[in-house]
Amino acid sequence: MKSKHYTVIGLETHIQLNTTKKIFCNCKNSYGAPPNTNICPICTGQPGTLPVFNKDVLRKALVFSYALNCKLNLFTRFDRKNYFYPDTPKNYQITQHDYPVGYDGEFYFYSEKGQDSIKIKSIQMEEDSAKIKHDAGDILIDYNRAGIPLLEIISEASFHDINNIMPYLEFLKRTARFLKISNCNMEEGSLRVDANISISTDKNIIPDYKIEIKNLNSFIAVKNSLLYEHDRQIELLSKGKKLHEETRSWDEKNKKTHLLRKKEAISDYRFIPEANIPPFLLSEKEIFALKSDADLTPYFIINNLVNNYHIELKQAYKLTAHKNLYEYFIEVSKYTYSYKKIINWLLGDVVFNLRKADITIDEMKLLPETLAKVIEMIENGELSGKLVKTMLPELVKGKDLDKLIEEKNIIIYSKKELERTIDKIIKDNPKEVKLYKNGKESILSFFIGKVMEETGDQGDPALSKEILINKLIK
Amino acid sequence: MKKLRIDKKLLDKMCDLAKLDHDPGEEESLLKDFGEIMAMIETISNVDFPMKDERMIFHQVINQFSSTKKYECDSEQIIEKFPHKRDDQLLSPPVSGNNDE
Amino acid sequence: MMNRITFDGIKEKSFKSISKHINENIKKNNSKFNILIEKFNYDKNPNGGLLENVPITIKDNIFYKNHIASCASNILKNYRAPYSAYVVEKLLGEGAFIVGRTNMDEFAMGSSTEYSIYGPTKNPIDPKFVAGGSSGGAAASIITGIASIALGSDTGGSIRQPAAFCGAVGYKPTYGVFSRRGLVAFSSSLDQIGIIGNNVGDIAKSAAVMNGKDPHDLSSYLDRELKHLAEYDFDSYEGERKIIGVIHDFSDTPISKEIENSYKKLISELNKMNYEVVSIFPPFLEYSLPLYHILANAEAASNLSRYDGLKYGLSNNEGNYFERVKKARTEGFGREVKRRILAGTLITSEGYDIDLYKKAQKLRVLLKKNYDVLFSTVNFVLMPTTPTSPFKLGEKINDPIAMYNNDAFTTIANIIGSCAISLPLGTTSGGLPIGFQLMAAPKEDAELLKFSYKLMKDLG
Numbered sequence A: 001m002k003s004k005h006y007t008v009i010g011l012e013t014h015i016q017l018n019t020t021k022k023i024f025c026n027c028k029n030s031y032g033a034p035p036n037t038n039i040c041p042i043c044t045g046q047p048g049t050l051p052v053f054n055k056d057v058l059r060k061a062l063v064f065s066y067a068l069n070c071k072l073n074l075f076t077r078f079d080r081k082n083y084f085y086p087d088t089p090k091n092y093q094i095t096q097h098d099y100p101v102g103y104d105g106e107f108y109f110y111s112e113k114g115q116d117s118i119k120i121k122s123i124q125m126e127e128d129s130a131k132i133k134h135d136a137g138d139i140l141i142d143y144n145r146a147g148i149p150l151l152e153i154i155s156e157a158s159f160h161d162i163n164n165i166m167p168y169l170e171f172l173k174r175t176a177r178f179l180k181i182s183n184c185n186m187e188e189g190s191l192r193v194d195a196n197i198s199i200s201t202d203k204n205i206i207p208d209y210k211i212e213i214k215n216l217n218s219f220i221a222v223k224n225s226l227l228y229e230h231d232r233q234i235e236l237l238s239k240g241k242k243l244h245e246e247t248r249s250w251d252e253k254n255k256k257t258h259l260l261r262k263k264e265a266i267s268d269y270r271f272i273p274e275a276n277i278p279p280f281l282l283s284e285k286e287i288f289a290l291k292s293d294a295d296l297t298p299y300f301i302i303n304n305l306v307n308n309y310h311i312e313l314k315q316a317y318k319l320t321a322h323k324n325l326y327e328y329f330i331e332v333s334k335y336t337y338s339y340k341k342i343i344n345w346l347l348g349d350v351v352f353n354l355r356k357a358d359i360t361i362d363e364m365k366l367l368p369e370t371l372a373k374v375i376e377m378i379e380n381g382e383l384s385g386k387l388v389k390t391m392l393p394e395l396v397k398g399k400d401l402d403k404l405i406e407e408k409n410i411i412i413y414s415k416k417e418l419e420r421t422i423d424k425i426i427k428d429n430p431k432e433v434k435l436y437k438n439g440k441e442s443i444l445s446f447f448i449g450k451v452m453e454e455t456g457d458q459g460d461p462a463l464s465k466e467i468l469i470n471k472l473i474k
Numbered sequence B: 001m002k003k004l005r006i007d008k009k010l011l012d013k014m015c016d017l018a019k020l021d022h023d024p025g026e027e028e029s030l031l032k033d034f035g036e037i038m039a040m041i042e043t044i045s046n047v048d049f050p051m052k053d054e055r056m057i058f059h060q061v062i063n064q065f066s067s068t069k070k071y072e073c074d075s076e077q078i079i080e081k082f083p084h085k086r087d088d089q090l091l092s093p094p095v096s097g098n099n100d101e
Numbered sequence C: 001m002m003n004r005i006t007f008d009g010i011k012e013k014s015f016k017s018i019s020k021h022i023n024e025n026i027k028k029n030n031s032k033f034n035i036l037i038e039k040f041n042y043d044k045n046p047n048g049g050l051l052e053n054v055p056i057t058i059k060d061n062i063f064y065k066n067h068i069a070s071c072a073s074n075i076l077k078n079y080r081a082p083y084s085a086y087v088v089e090k091l092l093g094e095g096a097f098i099v100g101r102t103n104m105d106e107f108a109m110g111s112s113t114e115y116s117i118y119g120p121t122k123n124p125i126d127p128k129f130v131a132g133g134s135s136g137g138a139a140a141s142i143i144t145g146i147a148s149i150a151l152g153s154d155t156g157g158s159i160r161q162p163a164a165f166c167g168a169v170g171y172k173p174t175y176g177v178f179s180r181r182g183l184v185a186f187s188s189s190l191d192q193i194g195i196i197g198n199n200v201g202d203i204a205k206s207a208a209v210m211n212g213k214d215p216h217d218l219s220s221y222l223d224r225e226l227k228h229l230a231e232y233d234f235d236s237y238e239g240e241r242k243i244i245g246v247i248h249d250f251s252d253t254p255i256s257k258e259i260e261n262s263y264k265k266l267i268s269e270l271n272k273m274n275y276e277v278v279s280i281f282p283p284f285l286e287y288s289l290p291l292y293h294i295l296a297n298a299e300a301a302s303n304l305s306r307y308d309g310l311k312y313g314l315s316n317n318e319g320n321y322f323e324r325v326k327k328a329r330t331e332g333f334g335r336e337v338k339r340r341i342l343a344g345t346l347i348t349s350e351g352y353d354i355d356l357y358k359k360a361q362k363l364r365v366l367l368k369k370n371y372d373v374l375f376s377t378v379n380f381v382l383m384p385t386t387p388t389s390p391f392k393l394g395e396k397i398n399d400p401i402a403m404y405n406n407d408a409f410t411t412i413a414n415i416i417g418s419c420a421i422s423l424p425l426g427t428t429s430g431g432l433p434i435g436f437q438l439m440a441a442p443k444e445d446a447e448l449l450k451f452s453y454k455l456m457k458d459l460g
């Protein structure tokens, strides 16, 4: 049934930039301040004010455009999008229409499963609107958010599978975070999505309408609203209904979309150039200087981890979920070549213990060189993995490794010592050695038990097994 | 060039976009004036010239960025001006009667 | 004539005697001509400086902190400026003081100061006639001796036309010479604050003070040549070999016989005095008016959308958001403002021929290029400021197109962003003033002012 339908989805993603000031005035760009404290005549639309442009916004926009492989407009300027709404102080939004900073890009991204890419139509700089709160039938407006810089990333309408959308958004978020463009905190509204979806019953016919779902502020909302719309539209189409352009909103509580505006009422935005901000004529040289700031994308990093560190894609993907985690890995990797082991420990027990202790990777006291040392000691058979697991809750809180070893009364069994112990056991149990040599491999557990007995459970079972096999064959 | 007829329907549409109203009594003279203004404006369609790119720089300056200077005006002065307010926030009626949430 | 206040005249006088003089002139003229909307409670400016004791009026669309600036509109009737305009700060910093705010056409849209909620300003030379507009109050405040410098704004001739109608000098600088911070926007790419005064010297000195790079207006720039005029000896200026372009053929831009004769007389005088005068055809002049209205109205519709009855200004308790906004705007704006907003909305709306607005922008670029070429062959263009002499009150109030035709020669300077000055160089048979406009290339403000000074001196 489903294969008959042709789904077309495009996304408009808004990312709040983490500049210190707003885009067109000197107000602080911060979240959570008391209402209307970070405001001035400019961002509240007082008469006689003119926008002044924050250079940091342009820099970040160019870096992000590079990261998404966009072409850059050497001539770029702002336009006004005119519409009346309570959250729009001037009743027009300063945005980019005719000459956006970046255009015609292609964003390469990874998921756990593999690589994908999507065409980017444009990246534009614009101002955020004020924050609206509904209160007893009224609207309360807080202008602290008005004028926070946004990047709007408009994808081509070339998603055909809702399942491809989450990896795209997740990777967009990672890219912005890695390049220090935005903190992309969805709870704080610093990443918001408008999604367009339309469906055709014939693969060869592009749908002649699109339905926009506005203001989705969680990945789950994006997914659920699109799934809902997908089914709703298919049901209507299968009944022979004709669909028309409209704007809808997502109702999280009832898991439904609601009609906001029909096409006739969808605003005619009457774009005009913003004359108060002189246009920008950028030089190739100036722009090129920013290119290196866009180098360390998670896409590049994952490629590097897979190709040069020989790490599995799935793990490389997990490691780049957070920039700090990846950076910690890089630090540890300076002290040991056991990259896979680092990742196993890091993504496994270290992250587990951090979560349990409710501390972040930044706050963690376990030094990269200490983790590297622990990993090397395991490799050398000086510590057992089992034992390290019991030590980690204290290590992540900053306990000194040597002190912990001393306290736990651990005798460090180096490989040599272990070999000596095993030699003695072999010498003392000739009967069992004979049995093994005759093919009774199960007798191995007897020897391992002996090793544990002798070492007081401190010897590494895996290593012991390895040594035993070697020696018993002789 | 396609010319639009300035009629009541168009006037109503523009009034809705611009959020303006007019007395029914004014309508006739408003339509007449509106029509005359548009006719005058549309005379530029008589100019014939190659339509090249309009990346215009009529400003005397380009590539200008803000400095750190602040307006001598604090937030209280702006909040004071709100005709309707609650808890330092501007009070607005809902956008429309029903599907506003 | 009417005890005008020139810089020379106040040089030796005390603040007390100047303010007494102003108060007498206000008493004598204000109710008769409707010039000042509000007289401020001013005192001697303790700052002192280049403009010590210089009395200034400001148009009702320019901000003076904590004073009302209403744009002669109902929608901002009680709006108190939360900050001062850059130019106001500059003038106050040099010892000037502000007498009050002057009448204007609502939001500077008009050419007669009749579209004001405070009623029309009348021409001080003959109150049956209009003072011109939109800075009519500003021009009248100079002629009646209420101020020696009047700040106005010029989007398509709003400084030069009233200056011409009242017999004052009106200077519209190059776009960016004066910061627009604190000027209520009408059309952002055309608006420029300008000065009306008694003579070129006073204006030049004030302009030198007012110019600067304002961090709050990205289009503003520092003009060093202009800055030098603060203490320049104008009588030392030679100004030879400057070429003046003049129009000989007015068939595309009709003007009254009276203006044409006066213009021809002026040209022959210039020829007699050995000025280099050449005949030119100002490119696209006949299209400048429609082009201007496309640009100005499109931007005005956008600029004036912030007046929604929500954040400040006129408000109401109407039902939902859109109803409240509509009511505030319907009650708040006058007819001319509404007409222009509607035209601007239509021009940019999707239903309309999209090419017209794009074409206008391209035509603007083309015009600018053409005038660059023209100004490479002539230094100045001399034109009548207005196609007719002052008209009677009420004569054009119900005929928008006739009103717009006043700007036939002035909008071109705004479109190309150049500087121009209207000089009082003639009178009609009825004794009404006639102004002639000298226009120069962008950024040639200092040359324009120096040359205008010389011209006024030579023509006595």
Ligand SMILES: [Zn+2]
Pocket (backbone or CB within 6 Å): A022, A025, A026, A027, A038, A039, A040, A041, A042, A043, A044, A147
């Ligand atoms: Zn601000």
